[in-house]
Amino acid sequence: MPSVNTRAFFSKTGRAKYISHLDLSSVVIRAMKRTRLPIWQTEGFNPRTYVTFMLPLSLGQEGLHEAMDFRLIEDVPYSEVREKLNAALPPDIQVTEITVPRDKNTDITAARYHIISSADPEKLRQLCEKEQINVEKRTKKGSTIVDLKPLMTDVEQQGEELFVTLPAGNTFNINPSLIFEAYSAEYGEPVKRLRIIRTNIYSGDREFE
Amino acid sequence: MSENLYTNKAMMEQLDEFLLEVQKPSRYIGGEHGAVIKNKCKVDIRFAFCFPDTYEIGMSHLGMKILYGLKNAVPNYWCERVFMPLPDMEEQMRARNIPLYALESLDPIKDFDFIGFTLQYEMSFTNILEMLDLAGVPVLAKDRTGLTPIVMAGGPCVCNPEPLADFIDFFAIGEGEEMNLEFMRLMEQCKKEGATRQEFLRRAAQIEGIYVPSLYDVDYNLDGTVKSITPKDGAPATVRKRIIKDFDKVYAPENFVVPFTQIVHDRAVIEVLRGCIRGCRFCQAGFIYRPYREKQKDTILHNLKALCENTGYDEVSLSSLSTGDYKDIVGLLTELTDYTSAEKINLSLPSLRIDRFSDEVLKKITDVRKSGLTFAPEGGTQRIRDVINKNVTEKNVMDSVRIAFEGGYTNIKLYFMMGLPTETMEDVEGVYNMAKAVIEEFYATPNHAKGRPGVAVSLSTFIPKPFTPFEFEPQLDEAGVKERQAHLKSINNDRKIVISWSKYDLSLIEAVLARGDRRLGKAIYLAWQKGCKLDGWDEYFKFDKWIEAIKECGLAPAFYANRRRPYDEVAPWSHIDMLVSREFLIEENKRAHEGVTTPNCREKCSNCGVAKCVGGEICRAIR
Numbered sequence: 001m002p003s004v005n006t007r008a009f010f011s012k013t014g015r016a017k018y019i020s021h022l023d024l025s026s027v028v029i030r031a032m033k034r035t036r037l038p039i040w041q042t043e044g045f046n047p048r049t050y051v052t053f054m055l056p057l058s059l060g061q062e063g064l065h066e067a068m069d070f071r072l073i074e075d076v077p078y079s080e081v082r083e084k085l086n087a088a089l090p091p092d093i094q095v096t097e098i099t100v101p102r103d104k105n106t107d108i109t110a111a112r113y114h115i116i117s118s119a120d121p122e123k124l125r126q127l128c129e130k131e132q133i134n135v136e137k138r139t140k141k142g143s144t145i146v147d148l149k150p151l152m153t154d155v156e157q158q159g160e161e162l163f164v165t166l167p168a169g170n171t172f173n174i175n176p177s178l179i180f181e182a183y184s185a186e187y188g189e190p191v192k193r194l195r196i197i198r199t200n201i202y203s204g205d206r207e208f209e
Numbered sequence: 210m211s212e213n214l215y216t217n218k219a220m221m222e223q224l225d226e227f228l229l230e231v232q233k234p235s236r237y238i239g240g241e242h243g244a245v246i247k248n249k250c251k252v253d254i255r256f257a258f259c260f261p262d263t264y265e266i267g268m269s270h271l272g273m274k275i276l277y278g279l280k281n282a283v284p285n286y287w288c289e290r291v292f293m294p295l296p297d298m299e300e301q302m303r304a305r306n307i308p309l310y311a312l313e314s315l316d317p318i319k320d321f322d323f324i325g326f327t328l329q330y331e332m333s334f335t336n337i338l339e340m341l342d343l344a345g346v347p348v349l350a351k352d353r354t355g356l357t358p359i360v361m362a363g364g365p366c367v368c369n370p371e372p373l374a375d376f377i378d379f380f381a382i383g384e385g386e387e388m389n390l391e392f393m394r395l396m397e398q399c400k401k402e403g404a405t406r407q408e409f410l411r412r413a414a415q416i417e418g419i420y421v422p423s424l425y426d427v428d429y430n431l432d433g434t435v436k437s438i439t440p441k442d443g444a445p446a447t448v449r450k451r452i453i454k455d456f457d458k459v460y461a462p463e464n465f466v467v468p469f470t471q472i473v474h475d476r477a478v479i480e481v482l483r484g485c486i487r488g489c490r491f492c493q494a495g496f497i498y499r500p501y502r503e504k505q506k507d508t509i510l511h512n513l514k515a516l517c518e519n520t521g522y523d524e525v526s527l528s529s530l531s532t533g534d535y536k537d538i539v540g541l542l543t544e545l546t547d548y549t550s551a552e553k554i555n556l557s558l559p560s561l562r563i564d565r566f567s568d569e570v571l572k573k574i575t576d577v578r579k580s581g582l583t584f585a586p587e588g589g590t591q592r593i594r595d596v597i598n599k600n601v602t603e604k605n606v607m608d609s610v611r612i613a614f615e616g617g618y619t620n621i622k623l624y625f626m627m628g629l630p631t632e633t634m635e636d637v638e639g640v641y642n643m644a645k646a647v648i649e650e651f652y653a654t655p656n657h658a659k660g661r662p663g664v665a666v667s668l669s670t671f672i673p674k675p676f677t678p679f680e681f682e683p684q685l686d687e688a689g690v691k692e693r694q695a696h697l698k699s700i701n702n703d704r705k706i707v708i709s710w711s712k713y714d715l716s717l718i719e720a721v722l723a724r725g726d727r728r729l730g731k732a733i734y735l736a737w738q739k740g741c742k743l744d745g746w747d748e749y750f751k752f753d754k755w756i757e758a759i760k761e762c763g764l765a766p767a768f769y770a771n772r773r774r775p776y777d778e779v780a781p782w783s784h785i786d787m788l789v790s791r792e793f794l795i796e797e798n799k800r801a802h803e804g805v806t807t808p809n810c811r812e813k814c815s816n817c818g819v820a821k822c823v824g825g826e827i828c829r830a831i832r
Contacts, residue, residue, distance in 0.1 A: 015240030030521030
């Protein structure tokens, strides 16, 4: 049987939010080894379990619907794959769904976030309603000024909780923490408590599948 | 995720506020695969296993994994891990009044029944003080009042526990597998009875291997040497170390806590044997871990399989003082590699003696990255190697490097010691000559790999340790060390040979602490108050502060480090019995000065005293 590309959606919450993107792959690969599931390894001298992660999650942020791909070399019921992975993974990383991939990681365009912060709700609302929300975005190549306003869509606020959709993907990605950098700059006060949870990933106007 | 019910939510929230601001936060949060979480309502005894160094180092330590698994196998005991936070983390914790907590429950360790430290290395002593203080527990044993927490320590350094007598309530001398459960049971009983701290300690002192320093009075002579050590309250006159008699059946962990982040030794580790047959005279481990015991092949294979399956590691190493001494090493490796090759697991053997390094063994090690190999001749000439009883010849070294070069290696690392007893400049030059001979051997090997050979020579300053034949010896002073280093530097004109040495300053303090007495407790306390911590780390080590502290106590480093100790002097550790007799150590010291070697335990029993203590059958099995 040729190997079949398989996608797992998983959550990374609680203590697992402190696992860096780099460390995540070894955490997951070791868990896969523990399951003894027929997962494809690279050929060659140093065979390695092949896993790719769709969209990096910043250190300290949680994710409820993260995606990773691997290849199965034997037919195993998806429910079994999920159960075995969950038994082997650390308690704060758990697989929610196994699917056949439909989209490529380059198809990712946006992500939705649920943010709970100690920012003053009224000030946060005023910030979100401004005509322009300019903030400095730092990348490897240097920094640019970005206007967040047109990039923030489906904004909902309930007290200290904020729901927002932002551009995501390999080419253009906006980290939701930028909203709170803009907040600090605007009001001259730091946001002490900030919990960011990525709740979904989109491909165009539908969910990433 | 019911497990999360059992962790301290309030602490988690506090940590969430700043953990992203510290380096590598995942080492401060726990939650790894294999971490044991229990319902604390159903737990009677809680043990905080403290490794007085960073997470990366402590998590690489096999002894901690053994005792962690062993204690947690008892349903109503819960053992958790604690490590030394680095300064950025510590600063945050102190600023926010967060006491030192354990990684499993995130509960403050001051509320535990036991706070246990493992003493792997003298230069971690100040970390113990720092960790206790950070935990909110009085640093001095005399200032602690309630029944709990009891602060205890085990590990190799406790063979001379005296410098830490002021801080530790009791020491566990020797192998901990049985003792740990015994003193935990005693605590269970004492809690039920409502016993006092003193009562617990008095009763603990009756357990073989347990040393309660407050139950001993030490008197000194006018010259500062120990006059007498007197037990009180029924404590034994000598405390004999514990050993596991049926080593093959001893508890071995079948699962490890698998860290989220890279640690120093990030792999499965299997203990194959304990003790060492060799008797190298400088090596403390070679004497204090006697007698030599092996596990059976089946036991090792079973353990290796279980561990690899449960952890998911694709690298496993065999751990011991000298793995090559395993009686049927080729047979063992054949069985193990049958499994590891099929599972694509990398098997490594870190502690191979030069004279046990054969073609056959090398082929079995499926180490695919052929970069470098390390050998430890320890001394540069045959004369000095005879003095230290290393029993390795230049031919052994050359045979081994040839096999390595034939096997595709190009780089060799050689370990030596500087300042060994009776050492002359000729012995120092011998180090360089051997490195040069290794380079020549590379070119003389017909089928050597392409590329330039390299020899990295690493020299450490010899530190005399208790319970070795060299415990009577002075450590070479600074002038002597500098002179030897300069000489080596001046004669090395080969760019393929790189010579490096350990810092003298560090080895002096280590030498002071290793053979120190109780009076040094004050110096350790003062050094810590002056900011000494993480002393094993070059960037944090404060030599000047240490010297200041020692002098302020009216003590002199040279008294402890650079003085020849007469055979009849009362050693500060003379009430500790590591099974190896003092007469044997004296005899071995004399033989060293005569340049006479001693056969290893497999060749012939040299009557070190261990056989008499443990019954001859363990020792007879060696041969």
